[in-house]
Amino acid sequence: MALTGVLRPGHIVIRVLDMEAALNHYVEVVGLIETARDDKGRVFLKGWDEHDHHSVVLREADEAGMDYLGWRVDSPATLKKLAADVEASGLASDFSWIPAGEHPETGERFRFTIPTGHVMELYAEKGKVGNGLPDLNPDAWPDGLKGMQPSRFDHCLLYGDDLDGTVKLFREVLGFGIAEQVMNEDQSVMIGAFLTCSNKAHDVAFIRQPVKGKLHHASFLLDNWYEVLRAGDIISKKDVSIDIGPTRHGITRGETIYFFDPSGNRNEVFAGGYSWYPDKPTITWTDVGKGIFYHDRVLNEKFLTVYS
Numbered sequence: 243m244a245l246t247g248v249l250r251p252g253h254i255v256i257r258v259l260d261m262e263a264a265l266n267h268y269v270e271v272v273g274l275i276e277t278a279r280d281d282k283g284r285v286f287l288k289g290w291d292e293h294d295h296h297s298v299v300l301r302e303a304d305e306a307g308m309d310y311l312g313w314r315v316d317s318p319a320t321l322k323k324l325a326a327d328v329e330a331s332g333l334a335s336d337f338s339w340i341p342a343g344e345h346p347e348t349g350e351r352f353r354f355t356i357p358t359g360h361v362m363e364l365y366a367e368k369g370k371v372g373n374g375l376p377d378l379n380p381d382a383w384p385d386g387l388k389g390m391q392p393s394r395f396d397h398c399l400l401y402g403d404d405l406d407g408t409v410k411l412f413r414e415v416l417g418f419g420i421a422e423q424v425m426n427e428d429q430s431v432m433i434g435a436f437l438t439c440s441n442k443a444h445d446v447a448f449i450r451q452p453v454k455g456k457l458h459h460a461s462f463l464l465d466n467w468y469e470v471l472r473a474g475d476i477i478s479k480k481d482v483s484i485d486i487g488p489t490r491h492g493i494t495r496g497e498t499i500y501f502f503d504p505s506g507n508r509n510e511v512f513a514g515g516y517s518w519y520p521d522k523p524t525i526t527w528t529d530v531g532k533g534i535f536y537h538d539r540v541l542n543e544k545f546l547t548v549y550s
């Protein structure tokens with residue numbers, strides 16, 4: 243499949259309550275790599291196999307959560323077109339252009355607010371810093387990796403009220419597909435949507451909740467089930483607050499473990515899943531327990547009610 247338009251989730255800005263504790267968690271425990279700090283006190287990080295300058299930004303604040311989620315698009319021309327399409331759609335608000343350089347090594351960004359209250363950005367340019375390996379005859383991984391060793395920031399799950407408007411915006415304006423959906427018993431109301439701009443099972447997911455702009459979790463990609471189990475060992479060894487897992491999702495078929503950073507933001511490390519193509523039928527779930535936690539088939543109350 244030729245990827246055009248929106249290519250991937252490019253960065254997430256996470257609010258943390260204590261930067262020193264957050265850096266210990268995201269660098270030493272999770273295993274992200276620091277690439278820069280700026281005069282606003284923000285710290286920029288990446289997964290080891292990401293070539294772009296950064297994919298995770300930490301900002302110290304009085305309240306945990308997510309500031310915004312950025313999406314890489316294929317070209318400056320696409321950026322201008324999609325910005326115009328978003329403005330004309332009637333499905334977003336609070337439009338602004340963020341000048342190049344406001345994030346290091348990053349071009350101009352188009353920012354807007356979606357119906358669930360989350361702030362999104364589109365951008366076309368970000369500097370490449372590489373993955374620690376040469377482009378000619380590389381080894382399988384670089385030396386010196388720490389913690390859980392995620393290869394990239396993979397996706398996030400967001401809570402908000404106007405799920406229908408947000409799904410319409412992502413599908414009809416931004417060109418995403420819907421790989422899986424969670425419906426109520428008679429399939430009259432959508433409860434959750436798992437959306438993709440690539441051939442992954444999801445690049446972002448939304449759950450209908452009577453709140454605006456909340457982060458359920460940020461997820462980082464591991465290679466396989468063994469690495470998810472190893473992450474569980476690290477969580478125990480480092481006394482990290484765990485939510486649930488290791489286990490498997492029915493939705494996306496991914497292997498997973500959920501845990502919390504010191505500020506209360508939920509993280510996930512994730513492996514597996516399937517390849518999605520635009521002609522694949524949408525999978526529908528009405529058995530939410532089995533869909534979320536395939537092994538237990540029961541929803542964890544904390545999983546539903548704790549967000550930032």
